[in-house]
Amino acid sequence: MGAAMTVPASTSTEPRTARQHHPARPAAPGRGADGGGETTERALGADEAFRDDLERLRFSPYYSRLTAVTQVISQNGAGQGVHNRLTHTIKVTSVARAIATAITRPGDPRRALLDRLGGCDPVVVQAAASAHDLGHPPFGHLGESVLDRIARQRYGLADGFDGNAQTFRILTTLDALHPAGGLNLTAAVRAAVLKYPWCRIGFPQPHPSELAHPPRGAGDNGRDPGSTKFSAYFLDAAEMVDARAAYPWLPPLRQTVECSVMDVADDIAYSLHDLDDFHRAGVLQYATVATEFRQWLANSARLAREDPDTLTPDVPGQSLEALRRRIDAKDPWIADDDAFRAAVDHVLTDLIDGLLAVPYDGSRAAERALGSFTGQWLARLQDAVTVTLDPNPRSGYVSLLPQAWHEVAILKFVHQRFVLQRPDLTLYQRGQARILTRLVDGFDAWLADPADAPRAPRRLLEFIDLATAGYHRIAQTWPDLLPDTDPAAQRRRAMGRGLIDYIASLSDARAVATADFMTGNAERLWDAGGGL
Structure with missing residues (x-):
């Protein structure tokens, strides 16, 4: 990773077992100028080791704890039907498995590209999805921001707190299964959890937050130094290097193939299941959401000419316009105004005029309508997965096609604008x-x-x-x-x-x-x- 620093050996106090070093592809595929190359034979026992990893995760007390950790709002706050971190994790795992199974199916054209990248193991994908939220503190993202502020301001911890880094710390240090700490997972699974394979600041060098085009999550937020997202604290940086050492061909800031599948699955599940919760709770009001979408569609040309300083969420349509501009600024590699407009129109038709137009009343008919909406969108987004040999730094080897990518962005917008910004929340x-x-x-x-x-x-x-x-x-x-x-x-x-x-x-x-x-x-x- 950073050539300017000497990387210490793993910080474990006792030797790990050899199983920890089984990578998903035991020797890295040779990569020529075209990114291709031959893959080597799978390590003996790797399949069993990966399945063992999956069971270790499912039997961990940290996994069980997720049933009592908030996703966005607790059951006490919105009723027993809302997702908690465990139900969210189970659904992310289901989506991730479906994607991994589809793209590795014999005859699927995406499989040929995966073979050039060394393959994709569905069990490693499931294990990474099962682990991805273990580090979330009480009260979800709210707890994350509070503990981050306290860590930095009160205790002088420059790397603060982040749920992703806490997940990796649990897997490698805090869980008590292995005498040396952690779960003694294979390198493949540990690496597949590293969505943001860098520290908040300081490692690697140059730090990704300083790059002209940083990976997703690596840019600063304009207030605090370093990256907004990261996957390892300083204490666990050597463990991160150790896990990724099984992939010597992998670019320094790039997710593994299995990690990119997990990341896409998390985006899909998050974009849909929180909407599920807040439709049930009656929080998503048809008229308010519909007005925002219709006003933007009717006035998009005029809104595009507005001074950015005049855009305000108080005026219907302007929040969507602000989102369009953020996408253009942060993701010009995939941003497309036609795709954005089509996504707005599709979400208006399916979610707003379809699902939200009939208030949820707890009836079986309402449940069928909600289930039908979620199922159709899950199938649509899972089918819109692509594999790329040399993706943009803000993307992964496995990602969504541009139209689906915009649709996920719009679905997330509904949740963020009409739920997370509510004064009562x-x-x-x-x-x-x-x-x-x-x-x-x-x-x-x-x-x-x-x-x-x-x-x-x-x-x-x-x-x-x-x-x-x-x-x-x-x-x-x-x-x-x-x-x-x-x-x-x-x-x-x-x-x-x-x-x-x-x-x-x-x-x-x-x-x-x-x-x-x-x-x-x-x-x-x-x-x-x-x-x-």
């Missing part, structure tokens, strides 16, 4: 943010109390010990990743990372209950389980 989330802040405040004070610190939860103290050992290794082998190696600052960073690892491992309900205990609001003392 913001009010709800601000309360959740206070819960997480209270947890950090309470545990921070507890750990600072010399009389009571030894009685802190054992898992919390173990996570701090893991982080302490990790920062010590970095200080010895990779000091350029740290702002300083001052012992006091190192201890503060280790405590912060361990504390955030602990809080991120809680379910929504456990976070609420623990915060109540911290503030003396809970009356019941003994509770079975006690968290992870």
